[in-house]
Amino acid sequence: MSKKTIAVMTSGGDVSGLNAAIRAIVRTAIYYNRTVIGVEKGYDGLIDADFRSLNSGSVSHIISRGGTLLQSSRSERFREKKYRDIAYQNLKDHDIKYIILIGGDGSLKGASIMSQESDINVVGIPKTIDNDISGTDFAIGFDTAVNVAMEAIDRIRDTAMSHNRLFFIEVMGRNAGYIALEAGIAVGAEGIIIPETNRDLELLYKTIDHKKDWKNSSFIVIVAEGDETGGAYKLQKLIHERYPELYTGVTILGHIQRGGSPTCADRTLATRLGVAAVEKLLQGEKNVMIGKVHDEIVCTPLDKIHNRRLDVDNEMLKLLKILSK
Ligand code: F6P
Numbered sequence: 164m165s166k167k168t169i170a171v172m173t174s175g176g177d178v179s180g181l182n183a184a185i186r187a188i189v190r191t192a193i194y195y196n197r198t199v200i201g202v203e204k205g206y207d208g209l210i211d212a213d214f215r216s217l218n219s220g221s222v223s224h225i226i227s228r229g230g231t232l233l234q235s236s237r238s239e240r241f242r243e244k245k246y247r248d249i250a251y252q253n254l255k256d257h258d259i260k261y262i263i264l265i266g267g268d269g270s271l272k273g274a275s276i277m278s279q280e281s282d283i284n285v286v287g288i289p290k291t292i293d294n295d296i297s298g299t300d301f302a303i304g305f306d307t308a309v310n311v312a313m314e315a316i317d318r319i320r321d322t323a324m325s326h327n328r329l330f331f332i333e334v335m336g337r338n339a340g341y342i343a344l345e346a347g348i349a350v351g352a353e354g355i356i357i358p359e360t361n362r363d364l365e366l367l368y369k370t371i372d373h374k375k376d377w378k379n380s381s382f383i384v385i386v387a388e389g390d391e392t393g394g395a396y397k398l399q400k401l402i403h404e405r406y407p408e409l410y411t412g413v414t415i416l417g418h419i420q421r422g423g424s425p426t427c428a429d430r431t432l433a434t435r436l437g438v439a440a441v442e443k444l445l446q447g448e449k450n451v452m453i454g455k456v457h458d459e460i461v462c463t464p465l466d467k468i469h470n471r472r473l474d475v476d477n478e479m480l481k482l483l484k485i486l487s488k
Contacts, residue, residue: 167197169441170254170262171217173231174205174238174270177421178290178304180429182225182232184265187437189222195445200259205266206238206273209250214257226430229307229422241273244280251281260284263440265303267291268470271452275465278450286444287452287465288436292420295339297471298463299454303436305341306428308420312346315416316383320350323381326410329371329402333395333415336387338470342420343387344479353487354384356398358391360475364401370487371406382409435460 169192173181185201192199201221203213225232240246254260264274265288274285289296292308312334323330334342340357347355353374354367367384374380386395395413402411425433432455439460440453451462 168200168257168259168261169197169444170200170202170214170259171233172202172205172208172262172264173233173235173290174264174266174273175235176237176267176291177229177231177235178292178302179229179307179421179423179425180303180433181235181265181290182222182228182230183425183430183433184288184290184303184437185232186222186226187434188263188441189217190219191438191441193219195441197441197445200257201233202262204234205236205270206241206250207236208233209253210238210240210246212253212257226434227424229424237269238273247277247280250277251283254281254283261444262286263288263437263444265290267293267302268296268468271296271465271468275450275468278465284444284449285465286440286448286450287468288433288440289452289454292342293336293339294341295471295473296452296454297469298452298456298461298467300456301428301432303429303433304421304425306432307423307426308335309342309345309349310426311420311423312342312416313349315414315419316346316350316352316385319414320381320383323383323412327380329382329384329409329411331384331386331395331399331402331411331413333386333388333413335416335420336389338389340387340390340473343385344473347385348479348482350383350385351486352383352385352483354382355480355483356384356386356390356392357473357475358387358389359473360480361391362475364392366484366487368405371402371409
């Protein structure tokens with residue numbers, strides 16, 4: 164392999180749209196006469212020299228598929244310098260100096276460390292259903308996750324309506340309420356419980372007090388898994404103690420939010436970021452993450468990337484207050 168080789172890898176939890184990004188990277192690199200290798204299983208693949216050549220045909224018909232062609236990992240070993248040194252040696256042995264890494268906040272931190280400790284130039288692409296990465300308005304996977312959640316919750320609403328029930332629906336979001344807020348507004352939820360505020364519970368009590376005597380009604384409360392109440396089952400218990408007369412149920416959406424065919428928005432985002440990553444890298448950009456802000460492609464230094472926190476005073480929460488009355 165030559166200096167012109169570009170390696171591509173996916174790291175951290177899978178999301179829908181990774182394959183669209185891999186396809187864009189491979190095809191763009193080939194367009195600019197570069198060879199491409201895929202690193203299997205994220206950072207573990209760097210440590211184990213788990214590399215394979217990719218050509219245009221390797222990425223045919225994957226744009227519509229969930230998961231990742233290259234597989235992924237949350238590598239514990241890569242946290243240790245001794246294993247990172249093995250990875251650097253493997254890359255040297257294969258004459259790889261350029262990597263495009265598609266990953267979340269933790270993986271992008273790993274990329275930043277890699278660029279400080281070695282002469283590898285890593286360009287990052289943001290992906291996470293949690294959407295909590297700075298430097299981009301949207302990370303790959305978020306749009307699909309919220310659409311999957313929305314569709315599932317609409318179905319649960321049918322049961323809630325038919326039986327006068329209150330459902331607590333737990334969505335993913337380790338430390339972030341983006342999925343809960345977006346999907347909650349889209350389904351007309353009566354309550355949205357997120358880690359970024361503790362005023363949400365108070366608002367939920369008010370809404371229940373206001374509505375609980377209604378006949379032929381239903382309640383949908385979206386709970387972000389990372390909320391300080393401890394999730395949907397804990398919240399159900401709290402509400403049951405306060406309103407024992409209400410019939411409540413819990414649904415945990417879990418990993419269905421991470422898989423499946425990506426939405427149009429995720430496919431186009433992944434494609435734009437993938438093409439831009441190769442072009443920026445070839446233009447000499449170093450150690451940056453490629454994001455999309457106000458529909459413009461922007462580069463942010465990897466060491467400036469951090470967890471983004473949802474603004475609780477944002478317009479969406481106000482919407483909930485108005486519409487749940
Ligand atoms: O960070 C993405 C995410 O899906 C979180 O929302 C969730 O808490 C976590 O990953 C689950 O990780 P795993 O698939 O390793 O259980």
